[in-house]
Amino acid sequence: MKFLSTKATCNSHGQDSSYFLGWQEYEKNPYDEVKNPTGIIQMGLAENQLSFDIMESWMKANPDAVSLKRDGESIFRELALFQDYHGLPAFKNALVDFMSEIRENKVSFDVDKLVLTAGSTPANETLMFCLANPGEAFLLPTPYYPGFDRDLKWRTGVEIVPIHCSSSNGFEITQSALEAAYLEANKLNLKVKGVLITNPSNPLGTTTTRDELNLLINFVNEKKIHLISDEIYSGTVFDSPGFTSVLEAVKDKNLEDTDVWSRVHVVYSLSKDLGLPGFRIGAIYSNDEMVVAAATKMSSFGLISSQTQYLLSAMLSDKKFTSNYIVENKKRLQVRHDMLVSGLQNAGIGCLNSNAGLFCWVDMRHLLTSNTFEAEMDLWKKVLYEVKLNISPGASCHCTEPGWFRVCFANMSEETLNLALQRVKAFIVASTADQNRRTTHRRHHSMGHAMGHSRRMSLSKWVFQISAHEHEPER
């Protein structure tokens, strides 16, 4: 340890949270329909696997793009040597058009203000490097994406101060919550450099309302700070109200020629909308020339490979493909979302009303043994190890109220989602039966009769009853 840097050995990466621990536990015992049907089902990963077939069909019909050819001629050598970190012009043009299309062409993007990055992760970190010094702060509404502790803070030394949002108004951002966070930062002697939101929100699965956007724009305008909008889920909005980009809201307030315009920055990636986190395709869009120039230089730490840019420039330039993909992908997300919501409802579990994203924000407060984060952790462990579902506890998203969990629905097959819902239902039935038994037991006990069933026994019983064709886990 003493031979390593402080950064490498400190734990400000936040990766020891239950969000990441759940992934590790899943890796040890992953569910597989045939090889491991009693394994853990991964519901803590915001992946979109629902529309791969549309992309696969396109690739089949466009073999040149996949095999690095242009008009039948190989461009392998050209791509192998390509290293301009401004990116392939054809790809940037296609990406900005796609970003506009997702926003129903209400916003247009200038390629010269776009910086390519290897996903949203480096895009967010790069913006931190450009906008804040170590020890300065960004305000983030809670609950927020657990990866931000690593992405925004770890290497940059920037601090996050939470804007506490509450279930009482559906976790909307309010003026008083913003002011309280700003004051809190001042109390901690932290200079506030900006606010960062995710729109649509991870983990809420909701779009930021026009009122919230106006509130945020007024706030950053008045405080002379930055506003970053991570719009990585902008193409996943499957229900009303629709999606409003922060750029559209600024434009509609006629602030394009004011200084606030240059303090608004958008982050985007194809990891969610196209479901391509493995391809590492992201971008920063900024109206500040200095930010664009600095971020472009920094982007050499995480460029998108030229063959990926080539393939995606061809795919995204095909307007027939993009329009069909956007509509069809949303339809499929809606079906999945509805499946999860009604399955949980059937087990007496509610969700925050949501219209976007790859997950639901699930209310399990009634299942806690007490209104504490310890009880939330106990419930999480029970769901992980006994029900065998990896979901993400609200605490890992910095939620201030115990009992909320993020549950993903687009990273598995319909059958697997159905099985997960069966497991939830069985868990609730067993817990209720157990609860009743304990009530009876207490009554009997007070009459001098002891009963022999422990809670643990009754819970493990149903776990092994759930699968129709059980096999022992392979590992």
Ligand SMILES: Cc1ncc(COP(=O)(O)O)c(C=O)c1O
């Ligand atoms: C809000 C948000 N930002 C950024 C990321 C990171 O995405 P990428 O794969 O593009 O780095 C995620 C991934 O879950 C996310 O939810």
